[in-house]
Amino acid sequence: MIAGRPRMPGRGGWPHALLLGAMALLLGAIDAYEFPDAATAERYRNLIAELRCPQCLNTNLAGSDAMIAQDLRREVHRLLLDGATDEEILDYMYQRYGDFVLYRPRFTAGTSLLWILPPALLAVGLACVVVIVRRNRRVPPAPISDAERQRLAELTRERGS
Secondary structure, three states: OOOOOOOOOOOOOHHHHHHHHHHHHHHHOOOOOOOOOHHHHHHHHHHHHHEEOOOOOOOEHHHOOOHHHHHHHHHHHHHHHOOOOHHHHHHHHHHHHOHHHEOOOOOOOOOHHHHHHHHHHHHHHHHHHHHHHHHHHHOOOOOOOHHHHHHHHHHHHHHHO
């Protein structure tokens, strides 16, 4: 608006229209599911936070806008309304999509390295640190001879001057 001139109606409102359009698109992307009670809604939120989107590399169902994530959220909602327990829902998703869909994969022969290797490598690393520290403690400094001591004194005098 120019100083002293009134704002003309219908002019300069395009940023507001753009903002409203973007808000409408964002609000349209939100899943609005009905739940019989607050406990079921909380279970739904926990489950979609615990399940990983098969399309997105490291996003849970709650944070993904992919079509498959929308389908899986709808499926979790349906299973909750059908009376399935959380474990039954996780089993269903595991049977259908495998270990990838679970943020905390189950301990099986295929995932045993995933569960065992990190603590084992940590233990090996700590053992190496302990061995190195103990070895360095046991080695006393080598005594220096009188000639070496005299040479060291000369070098420090030269450096200081």
